[in-house]
Amino acid sequence: xxxxxxxxxxxxxxxxxxxxxxxxxxxxxxxxxxxxxxxxxxxxxxxxxxxxxxxxxxxxxxxxxxxxxxxxxxxxxxxxxxxxxxxxxxxxxxxxxxxxxxxxxxxxxxxxxxxxxxxxxxxxxxxxxxxxxxxxxxxxxxxxxxxxxx
Numbered sequence: 001x002x003x004x005x006x007x008x009x010x011x012x013x014x015x016x017x018x019x020x021x022x023x024x025x026x027x028x029x030x031x032x033x034x035x036x037x038x039x040x041x042x043x044x045x046x047x048x049x050x051x052x053x054x055x056x057x058x059x060x061x062x063x064x065x066x067x068x069x070x071x072x073x074x075x076x077x078x079x080x081x082x083x084x085x086x087x088x089x090x091x092x093x094x095x096x097x098x099x100x101x102x103x104x105x106x107x108x109x110x111x112x113x114x115x116x117x118x119x120x121x122x123x124x125x126x127x128x129x130x131x132x133x134x135x136x137x138x139x140x141x142x143x144x145x146x147x148x149x150x
Contacts (some may be wrong), residue, residue, distance in 0.1 A: 028145075041085075043069045044078025050076060058107045058123055060085050062100040072125050095107065095142040097121070098132040105143055 014090070016034055020027045040051040058070045062082045069076040086096055093106045103121065112123045117133030131139060 002109050034042070041069065041078060041080070043078045045074065045076045052076060055104075055106075057104055058125060058127070059129065060094075060102040060105060070127075093142075095135070097129060097135050097139060101127060101129060103139075104130075105139070 006071070018027060018030060039054045041050050042049050043058070051129050052069055056071050058072065060078075060082060061070065067078050067080055067082055067085070069078050070089050078085075082096075082102060084101070085102055086094070086148050090104070093104050095105055097103045106135060107125070108121050108126050111119050112122070113144060114120050114130070117136060119131040119133075119136055119139075121129045121131055123129065
């Protein structure tokens, strides 16, 4: 892959052009990543409203009918329901891993098997999440769909 960055004083916003030779998985992954980079979700913390870039979110978790956004070092609350986030982020790196958790697979460091078909995901922020066995197949398919073919 070749990357070219050009600066132009004539532009009012960033413009991205992708030229490819049918390496569709690589192109698909790049476009999804770029779309995530420009997308933000509203969250609240200590009475203040914040806009969190989706690419900085590690996971969403539902606890006592409240949805929380986990970033590297902060936790925010959002008004979205988990199923709404799942639909909204369907074409991105997010995948449901349990009834209560939606994980950004880009933030996974490693995965190891546990008992009863469950997996444990170690995240880049050193947190660990359990992947319910009912979601393992979907997670594997999501990871495979984002693999860059050579």
